[in-house]
Amino acid sequence: MVRYALALLLLLFASAFLLTRSAPRAAAPSVGEGKFWGVELWLFPKADPGARWRFSAREVDYDAKRRLARVEGLAEGARFKDGKKDLLLEAEAVAIDRYDNLTAPQAVITLPQECWKLYLTGEKNEPVRIDQNRGFFAPEFVLEGPGVRVEGKGFRSDFALENASWRAGKEEWRTGENHACPN
Numbered sequence: 001m002v003r004y005a006l007a008l009l010l011l012l013f014a015s016a017f018l019l020t021r022s023a024p025r026a027a028a029p030s031v032g033e034g035k036f037w038g039v040e041l042w043l044f045p046k047a048d049p050g051a052r053w054r055f056s057a058r059e060v061d062y063d064a065k066r067r068l069a070r071v072e073g074l075a076e077g078a079r080f081k082d083g084k085k086d087l088l089l090e091a092e093a094v095a096i097d098r099y100d101n102l103t104a105p106q107a108v109i110t111l112p113q114e115c116w117k118l119y120l121t122g123e124k125n126e127p128v129r130i131d132q133n134r135g136f137f138a139p140e141f142v143l144e145g146p147g148v149r150v151e152g153k154g155f156r157s158d159f160a161l162e163n164a165s166w167r168a169g170k171e172e173w174r175t176g177e178n179h180a181c182p183n
Contacts, residue, residue, distance in 0.1 A: 033064035067098035
């Protein structure tokens with residue numbers, strides 16, 4: 001009789017153990033990680049609270065571990081400062097890091113109000129950088145505007161192109177052209 005009671009007690013404990021043990025679960029995907037197609041993306045840089053960036057792209061690939069978004073097939077890139085569109089960005093691909101800074105192999109920046117066009121070119125180990133605190137950095141550049149063309153190396157500037165610097169440059173001033181800006 002004691003044997004049967006012990007066997008029954010052992011069976012109850014084993015049943016209780018099996019019933020309370022949780023079943024193995026599949027790993028949940030990381031929130032916000034993956035590929036997205038046909039995307040409109042807004043970026044609100046913490047370093048520049050008055051600025052907003054809007055991107056329309058074919059594809060965005062977000063790596064949550066590295067906190068890096070790769071924007072491919074950029075159809076439109078624009079920066080708004082205090083509600084006004086102050087620059088346009090053209091690039092085939094852009095990476096956005098955890099600090100909202102942008103990098104690209106090359107980029108074309110248009111400042112529509114000033115009629116400036118800035119062609120930025122990176123190098124293999126040094127891409128074009130758009131730092132939300134400081135502005136533009138590029139190994140090589142060409143800047144065109146009404147009556148002027150400047151090219152050089154080691155370009156850096158704020159977003160308004162008011163504090164631009166470079167080295168090994170060449171400046172070309174054109175006279176006799178219509179320098180009116182349509183904006």
